[in-house]
Amino acid sequence: MKEKIISIIESYGRTSGRLMDILLSVQAEFRCVSEEAVSLIASELGVSEADVNQTKTFYHFFTTKPVGKYAVYMNNSVTSVMKGMYDVVDEFEKQAGIKFGQTTPDGLLSLNYTACIGMSDQEPAALINNVVFTELTRDKVRKIYSDMRDGKPVEAMFNEFGDGNNANQLVKTMVKNNIRRRGNVTLGEYEVGKGLTKALSMSSQEVIDEIKNSNLRGRGGAGFPTGLKWQFCSKETGDKYVMCNADEGEPGTFKDRVLLTERAHMIFEGMAVAGYAIGAKEGVLYLRHEYKYLKAFMESVLAELRNKNILGNNILGKGFNFDIRVQFGAGAYVCGEESALIESSEGKRGEPRNRPPFPVQRGYNAKPTVINNVETFCSVVKIIENGSAWYRGMGTEESAGTKLLSISGDCKMPGVYEIEWGMTIADMLQMVGAEDVQAVQVAGPSGICLPPSQFNRKIAIEDLPTGGSMIVIGANRDLIKDVVLNFMEFFEDESCGSCVTCRSFNMILRKQVKKVVDGRGIKSDLDNMLAWGEIMRKTSRCGLGQTASNPVSTTIKNFLDLYNARVKDAEYQSDFDMHKAIEESCEVVGRPANIHE
Amino acid sequence: MSKPIIATASLAGCFGCHMSILDIDDRILQLIELVEFNKSPIDDIKTFTKQCDIGIIEGGCCNSENVHVLKDFRKNCKILISLGECAIMGGLPAMRNGIPVKECIEEAYLDGPTVGENKERILPNDEELPIILDKVYPLHEIVKIDYYLPGCPPRADLIWKAVVALATGDELNIPYELVKFD
Numbered sequence: 001m002k003e004k005i006i007s008i009i010e011s012y013g014r015t016s017g018r019l020m021d022i023l024l025s026v027q028a029e030f031r032c033v034s035e036e037a038v039s040l041i042a043s044e045l046g047v048s049e050a051d052v053n054q055t056k057t058f059y060h061f062f063t064t065k066p067v068g069k070y071a072v073y074m075n076n077s078v079t080s081v082m083k084g085m086y087d088v089v090d091e092f093e094k095q096a097g098i099k100f101g102q103t104t105p106d107g108l109l110s111l112n113y114t115a116c117i118g119m120s121d122q123e124p125a126a127l128i129n130n131v132v133f134t135e136l137t138r139d140k141v142r143k144i145y146s147d148m149r150d151g152k153p154v155e156a157m158f159n160e161f162g163d164g165n166n167a168n169q170l171v172k173t174m175v176k177n178n179i180r181r182r183g184n185v186t187l188g189e190y191e192v193g194k195g196l197t198k199a200l201s202m203s204s205q206e207v208i209d210e211i212k213n214s215n216l217r218g219r220g221g222a223g224f225p226t227g228l229k230w231q232f233c234s235k236e237t238g239d240k241y242v243m244c245n246a247d248e249g250e251p252g253t254f255k256d257r258v259l260l261t262e263r264a265h266m267i268f269e270g271m272a273v274a275g276y277a278i279g280a281k282e283g284v285l286y287l288r289h290e291y292k293y294l295k296a297f298m299e300s301v302l303a304e305l306r307n308k309n310i311l312g313n314n315i316l317g318k319g320f321n322f323d324i325r326v327q328f329g330a331g332a333y334v335c336g337e338e339s340a341l342i343e344s345s346e347g348k349r350g351e352p353r354n355r356p357p358f359p360v361q362r363g364y365n366a367k368p369t370v371i372n373n374v375e376t377f378c379s380v381v382k383i384i385e386n387g388s389a390w391y392r393g394m395g396t397e398e399s400a401g402t403k404l405l406s407i408s409g410d411c412k413m414p415g416v417y418e419i420e421w422g423m424t425i426a427d428m429l430q431m432v433g434a435e436d437v438q439a440v441q442v443a444g445p446s447g448i449c450l451p452p453s454q455f456n457r458k459i460a461i462e463d464l465p466t467g468g469s470m471i472v473i474g475a476n477r478d479l480i481k482d483v484v485l486n487f488m489e490f491f492e493d494e495s496c497g498s499c500v501t502c503r504s505f506n507m508i509l510r511k512q513v514k515k516v517v518d519g520r521g522i523k524s525d526l527d528n529m530l531a532w533g534e535i536m537r538k539t540s541r542c543g544l545g546q547t548a549s550n551p552v553s554t555t556i557k558n559f560l561d562l563y564n565a566r567v568k569d570a571e572y573q574s575d576f577d578m579h580k581a582i583e584e585s586c587e588v589v590g591r592p593a594n595i596h597e
Numbered sequence: 598m599s600k601p602i603i604a605t606a607s608l609a610g611c612f613g614c615h616m617s618i619l620d621i622d623d624r625i626l627q628l629i630e631l632v633e634f635n636k637s638p639i640d641d642i643k644t645f646t647k648q649c650d651i652g653i654i655e656g657g658c659c660n661s662e663n664v665h666v667l668k669d670f671r672k673n674c675k676i677l678i679s680l681g682e683c684a685i686m687g688g689l690p691a692m693r694n695g696i697p698v699k700e701c702i703e704e705a706y707l708d709g710p711t712v713g714e715n716k717e718r719i720l721p722n723d724e725e726l727p728i729i730l731d732k733v734y735p736l737h738e739i740v741k742i743d744y745y746l747p748g749c750p751p752r753a754d755l756i757w758k759a760v761v762a763l764a765t766g767d768e769l770n771i772p773y774e775l776v777k778f779d
Contacts, residue, residue, distance in 0.1 A: 572741035576734065582661060585729040588699045591722040595661060 004029060005037060009044050016045045017365070019055050019347030023062055024289075024328055031066040058349040058496070060114060060331030061289050068103050068110030070148045073127040077116035077251040078441075078486045079408045079471060083123040084137075091138040095145040109148055115333055115490055116251035117290040120408035120471070121178045121415050129154045130292040132175050165261045170296040177258050178415030181431070183402040184394065186378040187258075187418045192265045193310050195381035199273045200318040202384075207277040208234060211380060214388035215400035219375035220245055220336070221443060221467030222543070223399075226376055233278045233360040236368035240280035242271050242322075243364060243371040245341055247288045249333040250444035251490060252469035255404035256374040258416045260287070260294055263378050264301040265310075268324055270377025272311060273384055274370055275322040283324035284364065286341050289331050298326050333494035337542045338371045339363075340496070351498045352542035375404055375468075395421035399460040403468065407432050409441075410474030419459070426455040429472065436475045439559070444469035445487035446547035448554040449479075479555065479562055481517045487551035488513050495544060502545030505536040509552055520575060521567040526556055601650040601764045604674060605637040608663040609690045609733055610656025613750040614681040615639070618653075620753035628757075631764050636673075645673045651763055652677045653756075657687045658734045662727035671740040676763065679736045680756070682749040691733040698731055747776055 008025045012018035022041060026033050033056050042049040056062045061073075074080075074089060093099055096109050103110035119125035122134035131154040133144070147157045161167035162176040182188060199207050212227030233240060244267060248256040259267060271283040287298070302324060305311040313321045327345045329335050335344045339353035342364050363369025372380075379401060383391045392400045399421035405428070408414045412433030419428070425440055440450045442459075443466035450457070450464075457463050473483060488510035497503040512529050515521045533549025540546050556563055578595055586593040607615055615638060621628065634640045635649050652674030658664050671677055682688040693701050706712060706720050736742050746759055755775045762769035 574739055576664075576739045578661065578664060581730040581732075581734075582728040584731050585698045585702065588702050589720040589722040591724060591728075593728075594724070595728070 001030065001037070002040060005040050006044060009041065014045065016047050016051070017347050019045070019052065020328065020330060020344060022347075023052075023056055023059075024330060027062055027330075031069070031071070032063045034064065054349050055347060058332060058351075059289075059329070062330055065103070066107065067112075068108055070109045070128055070154065072109065072111050073114040073117070074100070074111065075115070075117045075119065075123065075125050075127075076113040076486075077120065077123075077490070078445075078483055079120040079252060080116075080123040080125065081482065081486060082409060082477070083135075085124040087138055088124045088126075088136045088141055091141040092145070095142060109145075114290075114331065115494060116249065116253075118248060118254040118257045118288070119175065120252050120254055120406065120469075122176055123408075127290065130289075131155060132173055132293055133158075134174055134176070165264075165297065168297055170300055171261070171294060173293050175257070175261075175293075177261060178413075179258060179262075180413055180415040181417040181419065183418030183420065185382045185391070185402045185418065186263060186266075186375055186404055187416075188382070190263065190266055190381070192305075193269065193308065193316070195266075195385040196269050196272050196276075196310055197316055199276055199384045200316055200320060204234065204277045204279065207273065207384065210384060210388050211277070212388075214383045214391040215398075216376065216379055216383060216391065217399065217461055218373055219379065219403070219467065220373035221250070221446075221465065223461040223465050226372060226380070229360060229372070230274060230277050230370055232358070233368050233370045236361060239282075239365075239367045240278055241364040241367055241369040242274045242278070242280045242283040243338075243341070243345070243369055244271055244283065244285040244374060244377055245336065245338060245371055246291070246374050247286055247329055247336040247341060248374070248467070249288060249336045249494075250446065250467055250469050251487070252408055252441065252444045252471040253406045253467055254408075255406045255416050255468045257291060259374050259378055259404070260291060260298070264298055265305065266378045266381050267374055268302065268305055269310060270372075270380040271324055272315065272322050273380050274372065274377065276320050278368075278370055280370070281321050281323070283322065284327050284345055285324060286327045286329060286335070286345055288335075289329050292328065295326070295328070302326070332496075333490075334496045334542070334544050337544060340542065341371065342369065349496070351496045352544075354541065373467075396458070396460045396462070398462040403459065403466070405459070405466070405470050406468050407470045407472065409470075409472035410434060410437070410477070411472045421458075421460045423459050424456055425450060425459065425464070428459065428470065429455065432472065434472045434474075437472055438475045438477060439473040439479060439483075441469070441471040441473060441483065442466055444471070445490055445551050446543070448550060449473075449483070449558060450554075451558040454558075479559060480513065480566065484551045484555050485510070485513050485517055488548075491544070491548040491551075495548070499540045499542075499545050501536045502540045502548065505532050506545075506548050508532060509536075509549060513552060515575075516563060516566050519566060520573065521563075522570045522573050523564075523567055524571075525567060526560075526563055529553075530556060600631065600633045602633045602635050602647065603637070603651045603653065603760070604635045604645065604649045604670065605639060605653040605680075606655070606666055606670060607638065608654060608656035608666060608684070608736075609659035610681065610683045610688070612638075612655070614655035614684075617681075617748075617750035617753050618756055621757045622753070624757055628760070631761065645669065649674045650676060651760070653680050653760075654678065654684055654736060655680045656683045657690060657736060658730065658739055659690050660727035660729050664730070664734075664739060667736060667740055676743045677736075677740065678744045678746060678759070679742045680746050681751050682747065684736050685745050685747060687733045687735050688749065691735075694732040698729060702729065748778070 038052045042052045100111045124136045125134045208230045216226045217223040332350045334340045335350040337352045340350040344350040359369045405417045492506040492510045495502045533553045636642045636645045652670040679685045
């Protein structure tokens with residue numbers, strides 16, 4: 001073990017800045033990062049064990065005990081549950097004879113849950129040894145389990161691949177793109193290198209001005225003007241970085257997965273344009289661990305771009321040097337927050353930083369850094385190619401261009417749609433073949449739960465901003481139990497724990513929602529939930545805590561009747577059960593559990 | 598109008614909050630002009646002799662007797678106040694909440710470093726003794742609580758102002774530093 005770990009450490013240049021990669025390799029090699037491995041890594045890197053442990057324990061996919069030879073991570077996001085996850089779970093448990101959270105005694109198989117893996121349009125889905133299995137059924141589980149018993153490699157368990165690059169020799173996944181609508185920008189026609197060639201014929205300030213004039217705003221969801229971000233960063237001096245946020249973790253979003261699969265060249269090209277504009281030589285694409293299956297493919301695209309001199313030294317003969325590496329995460333929703341993503345890329349816990357300083361001032365390795373979403377970089381390429389006026393011609397006044405939507409849930413045609421900003425929710429529902437809709441969850445759990453009375457609202461930054469996640473919730477669903485409770489369980493798991501209110505209130509709100517679902521709630525519980533959610537919003541450092549109460553607050557606001565039907569009109573109710581509370585201690589000391597009231 | 602009647606009790610607390618009541622110093626003379634005391638360690642009345650207006654409780658509930666006393670207070674007091682950290686959140690005693698009851702009891706009576714001779718390994722199980730609960734509960738999880746006075750202990754001035762406001766019906770004006778400790 002020692003030699004192998006040392007060679008892993010060597011391969012990452014013996015620096016603690018690459019701790020994430022080191023831990024990922026150790027986990028992949030030994031199916032765990034044991035305590036011995038932690039000590040060894042710490043001593044080899046010259047840091048304390050606590051330094052290694054704090055990173056290790058932060059991420060979902062690092063384990064102290066070995067996972068099974070086949071490590072199943074079942075997605076328990078809301079759409080997976082909607083599409084029959086519990087049947088799949090039941091079949092896995094039956095076949096393996098263990099419960100989720102356990103490993104078979106022979107070490108063959110471990111079963112665990114994980115948060116949304118970006119397959120909401122083909123659920124229920126699971127990762128098995130980082131290989132994606134979609135649209136699982138009881139039959140498929142039985143087949144998979146029997147293959148496991150036969151010792152088949154996971155890659156050999158299926159032979160039908162998805163469309164487009166999903167079938168590429170380096171990818172070979174069953175994942176489907178489900179591209180339902182192409183617009184003119186990110187999923188339109190694309191010729192490698194055209195945008196960058198044009199950018200390099202302009203001055204860097206001209207590139208920034210073009211992006212500014214296009215009104216392009218960040219596609220991750222927050223909608224910050226991209227040109228302005230670049231301008232801020234360009235004014236800083238010294239080494240700079242360009243980072244691409246490919247950590248889409250918002251349940252219900254999967255559009256970046258499609259771009260990473262079909263527009264990898266375009267993403268990297270967009271990063272190079274940004275590098276030229278702000279004066280950076282290095283780029284990092286932070287890719288979520290759930291998309292590990294794209295690793296070899298992404299690296300081959302990088303190699304191809306270097307061969308074409310679109311990356312590397314003296315790019316296209318213009319004296320501009322820029323290269324990119326791919327950094328993997330290890331399962332943490334909060335790393336989609338840009339400063340947490342930077343921390344993670346530096347090998348640390350993915351805890352959001354205090355701001356200011358902003359990443360454009362002090363980002364990756366404490367250097368000025370521009371971070372943009374995958375879709376933003378793709379848009380950049382087309383804006384440079386066709387000009388800002390062309391881009392502004394699409395969308396609305398305040399939201400220029402097109403937006404990729406990841407639409408899932410109760411509709412006939414879930415998948416990725418490139419639309420112009422400004423479409424109404426009603427039109428969207430018609431487009432995806434959704435009938436009898438109870439609600440639409442706009443922008444994922446951290447967004448809002450929209451009732452039919454508001455379906456005339458527009459998908460646009462000025463009305464309904466979204467990173468792209470749209471979950472259609474049919475009339476037959478139990479909104480509070482199936483959706484709100486699921487979302488609060490998600491936030492409770494994913495809070496990094498740094499801010500007290502986010503750490504505590506997510507748990508408290510989850511319990512409170514459960515109380516309502518179980519029929520134990522009273523009217524004042526609803527007021528409490530709203531008040532506590534507001535405290536969490538005001539006192540959390542990052543977007544996670546600031547939005548985590550939205551599932552509760554937007555449904556109480558928009559679906560109050562559903563809550564009122566479940567809560568009692570009592571002033572006070574106690575859940576305290578004296579008999580339960582004394583049972584254990586009576587048994588320990590050996591006395592009858594009698595209470596004389 | 599007759600004087601409002603106050604009752605107090607200390608459950609799973611350290612009596613620190615009651616000490617803080619006494620820290621109102623010479624205002625105690627004004628207090629007895631303002632209110633009448635019933636069941637309370639302050640006057641040593643053991644059981645309720647009449648219906649009270651204000652019940653003030655220190656400490657959370659760690660055993661069956663605490664629950665009994667608390668419910669008795671709720672029955673006999675119009676207004677119930679949680680006084681201090683332990684009553685409001687369980688406080689220091691609630692540090693055992695993450696530890697199984699069995700381990701707590703064995704540490705206390707068998708294995709702890711301060712346990713004297715207990716060769717027969719006896720655990721207290723006389724039926725007369727209060728029964729330890731599975732965890733320490735804050736008061737509001739067991740009965741309805743009307744007001745909360747925070748602190749460990751709450752400052753004497755806070756207790757004084759709260760009691761005076763309740764007794765007189767005047768507005769309660771609490772300066773920031775009376776309830777914030779950062």
